[in-house]
Amino acid sequence: MYSEGIKATRKALTDLHQALPAGSILFPHSKAYEESVFIGNSLYRWNSPAAVVQAVNEADVQETVKFAAQQNIQLSVRSGAHGFGGFCLNQGGIVLDIRSLNQVEVRPDGKEISIGGGALWGDVYRTLHANSNKRLAITGAHGATVGVGGFLLGGGVSTFSRSYGMGADNILELTIVTADGSLVTLNKESLEKDTTEEGQRKRDLFWALQGGGGGNFGVVTHFQVKLYEFEDLEGTVVTGELTWYLDENDQESQFQSMMTKWNETSWPSQLSGDVLWVNEQGKRSAKLGIFYNGNMQKCNEAIRPLLEFSPTSTLKEEVLMQYNEYSDEPFTTSSRVFSHNTSAVLAEGQMTPDLTKYLTGWAKEVTNSGGEPFVFCNHLGYATKEKNGQKIDNNATPFPWREAEFICLLRASWSHTKQSDKMFDLVAQGKTELNKYALHGKAAYVNYLDKSLENWREAYFGDNYPKLQQVKSAWDPDNVFRFAMGIERSGKDLNMPIDPNPAKNATIPESFDLSKKALTDEVFAYISKARKQVVPDLGALQKKDRTVCVGC
Structure with missing residues (x-):
């Protein structure tokens, strides 16, 4: 059965902060927190995670995933925050903000590009534009603020798709932090040659990450993606x-x-x-x-x-x-x-x-x-x-x-x-x-x-859904990466809730009108104050001095 897990506590989050190699933790009532949890759709914006972990490197991601798994705390991953369901947020859990993992580099031969899992497509396009070879093309998103990870993990439809395929078709390699906190690199070419049982297991995971949707199997920290040259010789x-x-x-x-x-x-x-x-x-x-x-x-x-x-x-x-x-x-x-x-x-x-x-x-x-x-x-x-x-x-x-x-x-x-x-x-x-x-x-x-x-x-997945369930069971048996429309484990989690009207899940006085599908103005005003019900205002825990920075 579906369970969001326990809510994060002040003590637990302080322990997590001590374990982070370089990252910071943000709490409600600070400006940095509000900016980090902001999503454009006010239908889902009211969600109040207990904290936001701002990861600086892969080790921060690993520690956060291990902590959430051990504590059974709801974990959501945020990069571009363009997901239409608002699943990059949760209520009372942890949001893992990976936007600092945004390094982008074109390989010297111009055939591949290395992209951090938290990068936005604008980061990628600026890098391609600045590259000495202006003729490079990639199967990327329309919008510069769209996250690379969510786009590719969901399949990825691009203006170049008719020429070069879907975005996911062009993933050559990726690195993922799995549910047990392991850092796993999956190289498409190498996996095709690996005839071992573990090789098959990794091939299945790579397959699932080519369109099975973001946030289901782990946190992808790095992509290696194929580049193309424009068909016109002048690169126009x-x-x-x-x-x-x-x-x-x-x-x-x-x-x-x-x-x-x-x-x-x-x-x-x-x-x-x-x-x-x-x-x-x-x-x-x-x-x-x-x-x-x-x-x-x-x-x-x-x-x-x-x-x-x-x-x-x-x-x-x-x-x-x-x-x-x-x-x-x-x-x-x-x-x-x-x-x-x-x-x-x-x-x-x-x-x-x-x-x-x-x-x-x-x-x-x-x-x-x-x-x-x-x-x-x-x-x-x-x-x-x-x-x-x-x-x-x-x-x-x-x-x-x-x-x-x-x-x-x-x-x-x-x-x-x-x-x-x-x-x-x-x-x-x-x-x-x-x-x-x-x-x-x-x-x-x-x-x-x-x-x-x-x-x-x-x-969304047609006849491919059972295989996605098998991969989920193999790589996330404890359902660490869970949300209402996430991939379910085989034979489990079959009654997960679907809720297009999230307002009724908020801690809101019974006197408020929460008619089906509607968010009243009174409720909207209340939500802006509701974050105080989740955790006290600790401001931010920053790695630079291991102190509490109120209001950062």
Whole structure:
């Protein structure tokens, strides 16, 4: 059965501090703590871990994992904090903040890049940009503030995926702190040659880490990832957007016609087109986010049929694509944004006129209900389906939907708690409609995690889930790395709770209204004070002088 474990105590955390080789511990009521536990989605932001361990090196990670296991204390791992379920936080346990493990280095031959487990994609892109060879490409995330670890461990869909595969396909080596605190290095090439029983055990773990989702099997402290050279000899790519402003003239019908052409046409592997519905400066808009692995001339030749539908174009030729701005939301520590999302994985040809029309209408209804819509459909195919001319099996990695052409994210955001019920209902309606077009009527993507999804095991992992359970049982038999939608051990943990409405789990007076799905303003105000109920204010325990730094 699922158990969060005991709550961390002042004495236990002081003992942990003494064991850390270099890291610091932050407690509630300090500015550093608040910044470390901040996540942009106010739906899950109220969680109050007893402490945050800021790891400086792998030894800090090892000591924290061993301590949490021995004490049966809930442990969550934080890097980019872009996880849609808010599982980088917990209530009364420990958050392991690994953002200082962010070193990035390109190997001298330019074929591989070494990335710390706590790095953000912005760290990686800046390193590639500063490298003397400006032609290097990587299958990374759209947003600079997205964590490398969460992205790769969940599979990783990139603008380069049609050219070079999913992010997880390009992991060459990784180092992980496992549930017993061991530091284990897994090298793909070496493991393929290892015929021992231990070699098979490690191969299974490496497989599970190529899309089984972050936080399930250990803490990855280092990645070695394959690099590519741009297809254009000058190292140029084309990025930008084709935009249709849906309330102007015949723009909505033009967009609809373009999408029919987009759905029915076979596009080259160098071209990736992510479809996006969003409000832009108060205007309803639909976009095709273009990325072309080549120069402008070849890009224009490829997309010429789309330009006939009167879009506003911002396409430009660049030496290096770093990231797309529309996927980095500017959340601050004072954010009052709530958001809820769902996803579906679609096969080729399923971005039909009916679905396009529905998504356009759904975005409009969210807007008319006082919310902000965000519909984003990643473009897959070619290298995500085939390798060296051979079809990639659905069990090659935990991501089971290799025939996919699109992964669609549907999200509603809102500012006032009284809107919560309506927004949850709209997302649920959107999910019902998306499933009509989804592979097997259920396929979804774990990196777009939906906490209201009851069949998440089969939706995210299909027939691969039992093997993930076997790996979990082998490498984390005591379920040290646990959360409500985490991989379960074989034959155990089968009734773990799924809760898209976390407010009712907070220590809140019974007089407060906690109706289903809703967070009232009164509750929100109370949560800001609730951290005092977890542990006393100790400020921070910093390794530099082993003293308590109040208010650090």
